[in-house]
Amino acid sequence: MFLSFGAPINSIHSTASKQAHHHFDSHHIIGGHCKQDSPTMLYQRVARASVMRAASMAASRRLPVIQHRTFFPEPDKQVLEQKYPEQPTLTEAEDPGQNGGFVNPPRVKRQFRDPHGDWWDKQERRNFGEPVHEDHDILGVFSPHEYTWVNSRTAFAQIGAFIAAFMGVCWVVGRLYPDKPSFPREFEGGLERELGGPGALRARAPGDPEPFQPETEE
Numbered sequence: 001m002f003l004s005f006g007a008p009i010n011s012i013h014s015t016a017s018k019q020a021h022h023h024f025d026s027h028h029i030i031g032g033h034c035k036q037d038s039p040t041m042l043y044q045r046v047a048r049a050s051v052m053r054a055a056s057m058a059a060s061r062r063l064p065v066i067q068h069r070t071f072f073p074e075p076d077k078q079v080l081e082q083k084y085p086e087q088p089t090l091t092e093a094e095d096p097g098q099n100g101g102f103v104n105p106p107r108v109k110r111q112f113r114d115p116h117g118d119w120w121d122k123q124e125r126r127n128f129g130e131p132v133h134e135d136h137d138i139l140g141v142f143s144p145h146e147y148t149w150v151n152s153r154t155a156f157a158q159i160g161a162f163i164a165a166f167m168g169v170c171w172v173v174g175r176l177y178p179d180k181p182s183f184p185r186e187f188e189g190g191l192e193r194e195l196g197g198p199g200a201l202r203a204r205a206p207g208d209p210e211p212f213q214p215e216t217e218e
Contacts, residue, residue: 104133110141
């Protein structure tokens with residue numbers, strides 16, 4: 001490090017110390033006290049002040065701050081292409097199933113697995129780390145239950161047998177248990193007085209025409 005007049009700090013330190021030692025040897029003691037020449041004392045103070053000032057200036061010195069604009073953000077299209085590259089288009093022979101090379105486990109519905117098996121996931125009947133089929137939404141335990149008690153042919157045969165049996169019973173009952181002949185009930189005077197007197201809606205009286213039959217003019 002150099003001062004403003006070009007003298008190294010180390011040389012100033014060494015020169016100042018030598019001169020101080022030389023003048024200290026030439027001191028004369030007066031009354032038990034050491035006494036130095038005033039020019040030497042002034043030079044030492046100046047040298048010390050110069051060194052301290054140079055040290056403080058070096059400590060407070062900062063590098064100049066220059067703004068460099070060298071960063072330009074990439075366009076959105078480049079960022080999207082880098083983060084989400086397009087998937088390669090493969091043929092059916094190269095990628096069976098067209099699912100990106102994912103190897104599906106056997107297509108077996110979870111309801112057909114042993115419910116009492118030693119599964120890691122008792123509810124889903126699945127072991128730890130077992131791959132999931134891409135159609136898990138229709139193969140899982142919570143998918144619609146598949147009815148396998150009887151097949152479709154047997155089910156339609158049972159429904160047809162029920163309909164035939166019901167119709168046969170109705171026909172037999174109709175043949176063996178005919179309806180009883182019924183006649184409209186008649187009341188004396190049509191209960192005119194009991195129902196409110198003349199002008200009231202009365203019941204059927206003897207001699208009244210058959211209901212729901214067109215009246216014939218005599």
